[in-house]
Amino acid sequence: MTAPVLAPPPPARATLPRTFAAMMAREARVMRKNFLSTFVRVLVQPVMFVFVFAYVLPKLGGGAMAGGPGGPTFSTILVPGLVGSSIIMQAMMAVIFPLMMELNWQKSITDRALAPVPIPLLAVQKILAAALQGLIGGLLVFPAVLFIHADGQAPEVHVANWPVLIVVMLAGSLLAAAGGLLLGTLLNPQKVQVLFAIVLLPMTMLGCVYYPWSALEDIRWLQIVSLFNPLVYISEGLRAALTPDIPHMPAWAFLLAVLGGTVLLTWAATRTFTKRVLT
Amino acid sequence: MTAPPGAAVRTAGLQKTYPASGPRPAVPAVQGIDLDVPRGEFFGLLGPNGAGKSTTIGMLTTLVVPTGGTAHVCGLDVVRDAVEIKRRIGVVSQNNTLDSDLTVAENLEFRGRFFGLGAREARKRADELLELFGLGDTRGGNPFEISGGQAKRVMICRALVHGPEVLFLDEPTAGLDPQTRTNLWEVLRELQASGQTILLTTHYMEEAEALCDRVAVVDHGKILASGTVDQLKGTAGADTVITVAYDAPPPDRIHALADRTGISKVEINGGQVRVFATEPDGLLGELVALGAAEGVGVTDASQLRPSLETVFLTLTGRDYRE
Structure with a gap:
């Protein structure tokens, strides 16, 4: 072996912002590499859903699921809901899967924690990176749900309120990513399968994705229980922004829940993450 | 390398007790360790598995919080100045902790960028290091599809990207075949000859004998004896x-x-x-x-x-x- 005569490195200017930017650059590189496999996975579920409910069933004559003639098409109901559930699913998976690898396999978390930033900032970086993936996941669902439908089943969607749309999509992504980090750091890694079965699946099925929250009036208990599901506020917020004619929650309610939830979960996840990493 | 004055590593009465958890009682992993490693030295913590070596390295590299005593690396306190210490050290862990989402070269590139190098500088530095360590062929490969010895060398490269003042190695040759181990020893000797301060843990006697200027023998979280290998043999084990x-x-x-x-x-x-x-x-x-x-x-x-x-x-x- 040749003798390693090591030249000193170029002068490094490691400041917190530079290090943070480099960590995000690493996420961007990985995301670019895995783009197809990651986002195909996210898209399959909503695409199949709109395909069956906005195309196949109406063609079969079973399309009167939501509203009769003159009422909103089912696809109109679905657009905000499916965008919201994609954001949640993608952001949570984007934080939980790598975290499980890092905590379990080779304990590589100890290596990531050697990056010259305080550990809580590492948690924030994980939340931001996953939120970005959630946001991309949500944006990619738009074309799918807008264009896949049978004749006469087109969704009636227009952006009625840009600020609300942007705030709900951004904060919703952060909320989901922070929630994912919290669950990932609290849960025993062997329980991840359980997490998907008993947390994520009910959360998306009952997240007011397939019906507006106000339609639950007839099932009062479910309407109240649903208030504990963060996805409900994202779906309803997107409804307010995209399909204002469909009944939806008042803005103060979903904004308070989404923004307040983001702050709360980020704070909690940062703490649990730091406890998990620093022993 | 110009070594600033002062000790690279200094601890006094350093302790770590892991709190009780469920049926498991509290574990006093490290029970008062004093170390003084000057710059430029190759220092070894030698002891059987479970002696407290990795916990000690964990505290020196800021990831394990001490429960007693003090520890300074490059004159900085491991609890108060953790980020500044992380900027000045390189760590090679026992497991392969390379980033499996990146190629070998990207692992080095991003590590350089984490430590403040520009993107182009970091790529250049990565290529230089890989060439120097005879890893040029692996640069585009996945870090989990190369041999164990290569992976360990890549990890050493990664730890050196930013020119750390102190290099920590936790059981660097555990699980490697004898030939690979001797090759790695050669690399570490050359590094030290170039002025690199190195602190390693090992449970291989012959590794400590072959490499270290000074050795501390650790067992049950305490230092039993320390000194040069010859001193140790002279006093305790002639x-x-x-x-x-x-x-x-x-x-x-x-x-x-x-x-x-x-x-x-x-x-x-x-x-x-x-x-x-x-x-x-x-x-x-x-x-x-x-x-x-x-x-x-x-x-x-x-x-x-x-x-x-x-x-x-x-x-x-x-x-x-x-």
Whole structure:
């Protein structure tokens, strides 16, 4: 072996912002590499859903699921809901899967924690990176749900309120990513399968994705229980922004829940993450 | 490399007790360790698995929070100045912790960028290091599809990207084949020759002997002895250790051996006799003969020349691998 005569490195200017930017650059590189496999996975579920409910069933004559003639098409109901559930699913998976690898396999978390930033900032970086993936996941669902439908089943969607749309999509992504980090750091890694079965699946099925929250009036208990599901506020917020004619929650309610939830979960996840990493 | 003055690593009464968790009682992993490693030194923490070496490295690299005592790296406090310490150290962990989402070269590139290098500088630095360490062929590969020895060298490269003041290695050659191990030793020697301060942990005696300027022998979270390998052998383990296992209670006449010049100590434990001797010639044969004279057979016998292993035996009274 040749003798390693090591030249000193170029002068490094490691400041917190530079290090943070480099960590995000690493996420961007990985995301670019895995783009197809990651986002195909996210898209399959909503695409199949709109395909069956906005195309196949109406063609079969079973399309009167939501509203009769003159009422909103089912696809109109679905657009905000499916965008919201994609954001949640993608952001949570984007934080939980790598975290499980890092905590379990080779304990590589100890290596990531050697990056010259305080550990809580590492948690924030994980939340931001996953939120970005959630946001991309949500944006990619738009074309799918807008264009896949049978004749006469087109969704009636227009952006009625840009600020609300942007705030709900951004904060919703952060909320989901922070929630994912919290669950990932609290849960025993062997329980991840359980997490998907008993947390994520009910959360998306009952997240007011397939019906507006106000339609639950007839099932009062479910309407109240649903208030504990963060996805409900994202779906309803997107409804307010995209399909204002469909009944939806008042803005103060979903904004308070989404923004307040983001702050709360980020704070909690940062703490649990730091406890998990620093022993 | 211009070494700023002051110790690279200094600890005083450093302790770590992991709190009790469920049925498991609290674990006092490190119980008051004092270290003083000057810059430029190759220092080894030697001890069996579970001795507290990794916990100590964890505290020095800021990821394990001490429960007592103090630790300074490059003059900085491990708790208060954790981020600044992380900027100045390189760490090679026991496991392959390379980033499996990135290629080998990207692993180095991004590590450089984390530590403040620009993207182009970091790529150039990565290529230089890979060439220097004979890893040019692996640069585009996945870090989990290269050999264990290569992966370890990549991890060393990664730890060196930003020119750390202190390089920490936790069991660097555990699980590697002998040939790869000697190659890696060569790399580490060259690094130290270039002025790199290195602190490694190992449970291989021969690794500590081959590499380290100074060694601290650690067991049960405490330092039993420290110094150069020669000093350790001179003070604690100048003896050859002869161990004989008899198939019956050992012959009485063995007790008398302790008084003979050239024999420092005789330990009898059931049927096993251990003789610590500075003049071991013929002693093993004599022990067998003593037994035979009283009709006691020998089931096992061994003779260890003075080494870190005999140092350990002398200090702890038990086999290193027990």
